[in-house]
Amino acid sequence: MSDATVRKASVPPDHLPIWDDPCEAIYHRVTIDLDKCDGCKLCVVVCPANILELFGPKENLKARLKGDANGCMSCNNCYAVCASQGIMATEPYDFAGFYEQKQISEFMFPRKF
């Protein structure tokens, strides 16, 4: 996220982000643990942004991000359906300029206060 902050500083605040430019629209923040992934395809099916796909040999399929796809909004639906907890979005999406996220901190699981 600190990386994103540096990039944000260089655009004017009313700037409209270019949503296919990774310097201005920061989406890809999904981590997939390939050891845990069993290729059940549920995450690929439920992903609202349609950015996941399966790869590898038929007997050992794994999930991955599509190369050119962006649009992950860190909804974590993939994590919610994953029986082996092998996939997770850990950072919110963010944009440069006008739509920069503010007063937001890191991801946390529900806390029992």
Next chain:
Amino acid sequence: MDDIVSNHDLEELECELDAAAAKESRKARRRTAIQDIEPGAEWNDVEHAILTRRSIRKFKGRQVPAHMIRRILEMGRFAPSQGNNQPWSFVVIRDKAMIAEMEQYCVAVCKNMTATIDYTNYPPGSEQRAAIMENTQKLNRDNPNSFHPVPMTAIKSIANGRFAVFHRAPTVILILMDKRGVGVPEVDIGVVGTNIVLAAQSLGLGTCWIGFSKLLSSNPALVEKLGVQAPFEIAEAISVGYPIGNPTQQAISRQTHQIVWWEDGNKEILY
């Protein structure tokens, strides 16, 4: 003297005892009104439904029984609203042809929108890109929320056919808003929808809010066909169906938001 008790004295004593018992019971009732949980207690049913609710965008083909839809709408009926004005009504669409017609119209609108406002259709540095960018920036000044990059990406996906507006759900609930509602009726629509969504979650149904349902408003013929009459307008839609997979497997992690906390004259920033 002590062992000689008259009837009169006995009655008085009983009265006193009754009064004392009543006082005790009143005290006890007041005490039970406050039931604090211990710090770190387990989630209760409502909290659990909130934490496991996900927006479901992939549904099984099976239709939801009508009584379950009536049941979740009933939960909406008891939502709080400003001035108890209840500025909502519903349209339930379980008709495949009708949903297809709505979908078709929304896709057409999205196609039109991408052609006129999506500058990412053209390579950086090109003339068309600069021209469309300028147009979009103008529109953005008037409607900053509609031109957020996330719905823009969704519009593109809808136009490409990668993404269905109503997610091919077997049931779609349109929430109509009475424009004359007290205060900010939009907020009441949000509250009634939240009741519906959480009730559905607790019954094992999947739901998703469909903000794009507003696009339907630009088609008067379709609006009339759906049965929407002034002063009501389409405010939101909720798709309902059985989710694919088990989205309640585990609660997810999410970003934390700033909390300004005032206590005893001190201001603290929490997350």
